[in-house]
Amino acid sequence: MMDRGNGNGRSDLRIGVYVCHCGINIASMVDVKRVAEQAAAMPNVVVARDYKYMCSDPGQEMVQQDIRELNLNRVVVAACTPLLHEPTFRGACERAGLNPFFCHMVNIREHDAWVHEDREKATVKAIDLIRAAVRRVKHHKALERRTVPINPNVLVVGGGIAGIQAALKIASAGRHVYLVERELSIGGHMAKFDKTFPTLDCAACILTPKMSDVKKHPNITLWTYSEVDKVDGYVGNFKATVRRKPRYINEDTCVGCLECIDACVFKEPRFTDEYNEGLSKRKPMHIPFPQAVPQVTAIDPETCLRFKTGKCKSSCVTVCDRNAIDFDQKERIEEINVGAIILSTGFQTFEPKDRLPQYGYGIYDNIYTALEVERLVNSAGPTEGEVVLRDGSKPRAVGIIHCIGSRDTKSNIWCSRVCCMYSLKLAHLLKERTGAEVYNFYIDMRTPGKGYEEFYNKLLEEGVHFIRGKVGAVNDWAITPEEEGRLVIRVEDTLGGFVRRVPVDMVVLSTGLEPHKDAEDVRRKFNISCSPGGFFLERHPKLAPVETASGGIFLAGCCQGPKDIPDTVAQAGAAAAEALALIDKGVVELEPNTAFIDAESCSGCKSCLSLCPYTAISFIEAEKRAEINEALCKGCGTCVAACPSGSIIQNLFEDEEIFSEIAEVLSNG
Amino acid sequence: MANQEFEPRIVAFFCNWCTYTAADLAGVSRMKYASNIRIIRLMCSGRVDPQFVMDAFARGADGVLIGGCHPGDCHYISGNYKCLRRYHMLERMMADLGVEKDRLRLEWISASEGDKVKRVVNEMVEQVRALGPLDLPGRFADWDAEMRELDEKVQREHDGACEAHAAKETQS
Amino acid sequence: MTDKPKVAFYWCASCGGCEESTVDLAEAILDVAKLVDIVFWPVAIDAKKKDVEAMADGSIAVSLINGAIRTSEQEEMVRLLRRKSGLVIAYGSCAQSGGIPALANQFTREQIMRVVYEECPTVDNPNKVHPQETYVDTDGIGVTLPGFRNIVRSLDQVIDVDYALPGCPPTPKLLAEALQAILEGKLPPKGTVLAPDVAQCDTCPRKDTKPQDVSYLEFKRPHWTDMDPEKCFLAQGIVCMGPATRSGCESQCISGNMPCTGCFGPTSRVRDQGAKIISSICSSVASEESDQIKSVLSGIPDPIGTFYRYGLSKCLLRGRVDTAVTTSQSQEARK
DSSP states (O other): OOOOSOSSOSTTOOEEEEEEOTTTTTTTTSOHHHHHHHHHTSTTEEEEEEESOTTSHHHHHHHHHHHHHSOOOEEEEEESOHHHHHHHHHHHHHHTTSOGGGEEEEEOIIIIITTOOOHHHHHHHHHHHHHHHHHHHTTOOOOOOEEEEOOOOEEEEOOSHHHHHHHHHHHHTTOOEEEEOSSSSSOTGGGGOSEETTTTEEHHHHHHHHHHHHHHOTTEEEEOSEEEEEEEEETTEEEEEEEEOOOSBOTTTOOOOOHHHHHSSOSSOOEEOGGGTTSSEEOSEEOSSTTOSSOOOEEOTTTOHHHHTSOOOOHHHHHOTTOOBOTTOOOEEEEEEESEEEEOOOOEEOOHHHHOGGGOBTTBTTEEEHHHHHHHHOTTSTTTTOOOOTTSOOOSEEEEEEEETSSOTTSOOSOOSSHHHHHHHHHHHHHHHHOOEEEEEESSOOOOSTTHHHHHHHHHHTTOEEEESOEEEEEOOOOSGGGTTSEEEEEEETTTTEEEEEEESEEEEEEOEEOOTTHHHHHHHHTOOBOTTSSBOOSBTTTBTTBOSSTTEEEOGGGSSOOOHHHHHHHHHHHHHHHHHHHHTSEEEEOSOOEEEOTTTOOOOOTTGGGOTTOOEEEETTTTEEEEOTTTOOOOOHHHHHOTTSOEEETTSOHHHHHHHHHHHSOOO | OOOSSOOOOEEEEEETTTHHHHHHHHHHTTOOOOTTEEEEEESOGGGOOHHHHHHHHHTTOSEEEEEEOOTTOOTTSSHHHHHHHHHHHHHHHHHHTTOOGGGEEEEEOOTTOHHHHHHHHHHHHHHHHHHOOOOHHHHHHHHHHHHHHHHHHHHHHHHHHHHHHHHHHHHO | OOOSOEEEEEEOBSOSHHHHHHHTTTTHHHHHHHHOEEEEOTTTSOOOHHHHHHSOTTOEEEEEEESBEEEHHHHHHHHHHHHHEEEEEEEHHHHHHOTGGGGGGGSOHHHHHHIIIIISTTOOOTTOOOOOSEEEOTTSOEEEOOOEEEEEEOGGGTSOOSEEEOSSSOOHHHHHHHHHHHHTTOOOOTTOBSSOSSBGGGGOTTGGGOOTTOOBSOOBOGGGSOOOSSSOTGGGTBOOOGGGSBSOSTTHHHHTTOOOOOTTOOOTTOSOHHHHHHHHHHHTBSOSSHHHHHHHHTTSSOHHHHHSTTTGGGSTTOSOTTTSOOHHHHHHHHO
C-alpha cells in the first residue's frame, strides 16, 4: 500500500535547500550565495547550502549527510532541469533513507541562468522559484514507484544498418525481435554503397552477412514491405499494429530462384528501378537487388499487365514450381505486444532538383547526386561499377560539390556529417575507375573520425584537387572553347581570392541528410518529439542519447540525426543495450504521479469517466462512484483538473502543491 | 498606460513533454528572453485547472501563459484539447470579469520550439507591459480600504463613548 | 433572565427567504425557542441596535446572519454582532458567498445607481436625483443614509465567521441539525460548512440516468426545451451545477424539474466553484477545433451569471476587476 501519510511528519518540517553553481553555468548569472542565504531564511528551512556541482558525488553526499545528521525530511535542489537530474537527487535522498518523493527540483539553469542577461533579475527569479518549492514540498507525500511487468519482446522499426545491428544484438541476447521494414528488403542506404570510408572496405561484405543473419535468426521475426500503423500502451507494454503490404508473392514458399523475373512477359526491363536511383530499368516482377533479404521477388501492380489489364498469360506463374505467386494477396494486419521499441527509420537524402536549381540537377544530364554515383561505382549497380555518363562516355573531369542542402539557411542549417568523407571516398573511387581529374569544392573540410584525416591526406597525395569555396552555379554556358560542351562550375576560390570557372564532364552533388518526409507522422505515431531540424529528439544529448522522452522507445541511426556507419552501428548497439536493460529487469518502475479518487468525496457525477484517454476511470455501480485503475493511469492529471468537486488527487501534482507554487512565485512584492 | 518602470509578472503553466522541454531547449540554446516569467511544471496542459489561472491573477500575476503540445501531439493523446475547451470558456469569463484579453494566453509549443518560447514570452511581456499592472491584490486592498475606514470610525466612536462614560463616572 | 443560550438573527442584503426558512422549522421552532433565548431578530421581535450594544461582549451564544454585505450599516451591524457573539454562522448563500446580490459585482456603483435611479423603465426621476449618504435640509437638519459599498461581500470577508449554513435558503433540516449540534456542544472544526462535503450528484434522484460518456454538441437553456423530467440535466445538454455544488439541499430544484444552479456552493476541496464547473463541463465539449468549441460554448450566454449565480463574492476575482471603483477614486468623485 502506498503511504499517503506524511512520513516524516508535517508538524516538524525540516527542509534542506541546495543551490548548485553548475560550475559557472548558474553561478555566472545567479548570485548563488545570496540565493542560499535567502533560502536559509525561508520557513522550515533548516539548512541551505550552495555547491559547485550538486550532482557530483560530493554534492550528493552533502545532501545525504544533511538528511542523516540534520534529520531533514524535505529536500529542495535548485539546479538544472528536473528532466535531467531529478532521478539523481531522488536517488541521493533514497540512499539517505528519505522517501525520494520528498525531493523537489527547481530549474534555475535552463529556465533562469541560461536564458536571462540581468544578474539581479535572474537572482530574484531563482529566489522566487525556490520559495515556491519550499512551500510546495510541505505538501509532498511519501510515495512508492509502481512496478508493472514488462513484455520481453522488442520492436525494431526500420531495417537499415542501425535496425539490423540492434535487432541482431537483442536477438543474440535471447530476446524476440520484430523487425519491421518499409521496403522490400532490409539493408537501407548502406546496401546501396560500394565501399565505405575511410577503410574502403566493401559495404556488401560487411552488411550482407548481417542481413542474412537477420533472416536466419530464430529470435527475429522479419516483416519487410510492412509499416507500423499504430502504437498503443506505454513502456514495458506496447501494442503495435503492423500493416503488411501485399507483394503478391508468398514469402514462405518463394525460394528466391528469380526465374519468375526471367519469365515475365516483359522481355526487357522497362520501368524505372527505384533501387538504382532511376539509373536502370526493371520489370514488374522484380527484386530490389541480388542480395536482398528476404530473397523474395515482388510484383509491382502499377506496371504488371495482370493487374493493369487483367490480360496476361502470367508466365511467371507457370514457371514458379513453388506456386509462390499470389495475385490475390491482401494486405495483412498484425498486432504484436512488445516491451520496448527501437526506432531506426533512417533518413532521406536532400533532393536538389527544385530546392537548389542553381546546381542544374535535373536540367543537365551529367549532374548526379552522390547516391546515384554510389550506384554507378557499385559493382552490383546498373553499370556494374563502370563509371560512364548517360551517353556512355567516360568523364575526363569530375567536380564534386560539397554541402548540397547542408549548412545553409536556405536549405538545411545542419552539417550532414558524412558528406565530406563520402565525397573523398567517391573522389578516390572516381579517380581510380576513370582516371579523371577530380575537383572537390568544399566550404570546410570536416574529417573528425578515426582515420578520417589520414584518409583526407591520402586523397591529397592522390592528386585530387581541392578548391575551397561555395559553388555559385553549375551550367553549360561556355565562354571559352575549353568549356564548350561541358559543364562549368562557378565558384569563388576563397583561398585564392578570385572566382574560378572549372569545366568538367560530370558533377556530383554531395547531398546532405535530412529527416524522412514522413518523420512527423512517425513521431506522432510513437508519441515522441523532434529536434528543430525534424530529426527525432533524444531524451538528453549526452546523458540519454538513445532514449526518448517516452519511456521504452529508443533511437538508433540517422533518424536521430546525421551520422556515419561506425556511429550508427555504435548507437544501434547502445539502443539495443538500453532496450535489453529495460526488459531484462522484468518489471518497469513507473512514476507515481498517478491520480486517485477519494472514495469519501466522490459524488459519482461521472464527469471524469469519458475524459480519460486510457479508460483508467471506471464507475463502480455498487458504490455509485468512480475509481481509477492505477495500472492504467499515466498521470496526465486531466481528470484532476476537471473533477468538479475536487475529489481527484494527482500524486506529485496535488492542487495544494500547485497553489503553493502560484502563491510563492507571486509573493515577492 | 505603458509604464517603462513596470515589470509584468507572468505565471506560466507548461506541460512536461512539449512546452517545458521547449523552455529547456531555449536554455540549452542560450536564447535570451525576458525574466518576468515563472514557469510551473505540470505533466499535461490538461492538468491546468481554471482555478490555477484565476488564483494566479488574484495573487498578483499580470499575465498567465499556458503552454501545451500542438493539436494531435499531446503526450496523453488529448489533454491539450481539454485545455483548449476550458480555455475558450475561461477567456470569455475573464473578459466578463474585466481582465484584458492579452493577459491570458494559450500557446502550443513543441519540444523543438525553443525559439517559440522566447518569442511568446517576450511578446507577452511587452503586451502586458503595455496594459500596465493588473495588480489584483492592490485593487482588492483598495476596495477593502472602506472597511478599514469604518472599522476605525466605529473604534473611535466606541472609544469616545467609553471616555464619555468614564468622564460621567468620574463626575458623579 | 434565564440562563438559556442567547441567539440572535440578523439579515443584511437578502431577499428575506432565509428568514422564511427559519420559520419553516415549523413546530420545531417551538422546541428551539424552549431551549434558547432569542435576543435579537429584527424581523420578528422588537429589539434595537442599542439593545445589542448594551449586551456584554460574547454574551450571545450564536448569531445567525443572512444576506450579503452591501452597505456600511450592514457592515457595522455584523461587526457589532461579532463582538457580542460566541459563534457567528453565515446563514444562506448570500452570507456565505455573496448570493444573488453579489452579481452586482459585475458593475460599478455608478452604473448601478444610474440604472436604478435613472434608466429603469418605471423610474420617473427627471432631476436625476440620486441618494446621498448625508443630506442637510434647508432647516439645517442633517440626515444620513448608509454608505453603498464598492462591492458586495460575503460575511466572512467582513468579519470572522465560525460556520456557514449554505443554501438559498438553507433547508430547515440543516438548520435544525446545526442548532442541535451547537446546543449539544458538538462543534465541528471552525470554518466548516454545515452540509455534506460531497457534490449534489451523490443524492440526485436522476443520478442513474446519466450516461458515462456525456459530451456536448450544444447547450440548451431550460426555457427553450422540453425537459425530460427523469433524465440527468447534463445528459440533456442543460447546464447543471450539481457536480460542482454541495449536496444537502434535498434536491429540491431537481425535483421541480429545474437544474441545480449551485446555491450550496463548492465542496471544501474547491476554491472557486465557477472555475471548477467550467473545467468539468467544457472538457466534454464534443469538438477539438476552436471555432466549433466556441460555437458550442455560445449556448451558455452568461457564464458569470450561470457559474457564479450565488458566489461571485467568493470567486477568486471577486467580481469585475476593472470597474469596481476604488476608494481613492470614489473619494475624488465625492469632492
